[in-house]
Amino acid sequence: MITMNDIIREGHPTLRKVADEVSFPLSEEDRELGIKMSEFLKNSQDPELAEKYQLRGGVGLAAPQLNISKRITAIEIPNMEEEGGEPFLSTVMYNPKVLSHSVQQAAIEEGEGCLSVDRHVPGLVVRNAKITISYMDQDGEKHKLRLKDYPAIVIQHELDHLNGIMFYDHINPENPNYAADDVLLIQ
């Protein structure tokens, strides 16, 4: 199983690389990797397992964070309304792409963190408020998703990892808590 020991931290060069597309049909290795990445996120959201294996909670994980420079990301966004209900989005995305995005921008009010960053970096991470993405699933099926609010932020955070971008690259160095009036603040 993947643990925090498998996750590389800021400063490791792989986090600054543009990851390579995966080819289909998926190799057994890439299929297995996706399954393990999903398992990590589920474990990290289980209080007992997170405690037992000292896992930081995660709603997304990108293969470069495991020192694997491939365009693979696992997403495990819990149901916001119903505790313990079906997750809002639980999937492994291969070769995800942003097809379009809103002009409107948004940021999580309390800022962002990262499993590959062992420090608090305060500041607003301004992103697109809405995005339309495509991705391939493990069976080679193409999917198209329109996302907004928190899920849109999570996906953009993960897609950044596939392009060697860290969340704090988006923070205004002069005034970290600055956001234009029209930037949507997400609780």
Ligand SMILES: O=C(O)C[C@@H](Cc1ccccc1)[C@H](O)SCc1ccccc1
């Ligand atoms: O490091 C990662 O890529 C996983 C991040 C993704 C993320 C960070 C900030 C905002 C949205 C997504 C982890 O999920 S950060 C830990 C976390 C856990 C639960 C809820 C929010 C953030």
Ligand code: NI
């Ligand atoms: Ni991250």
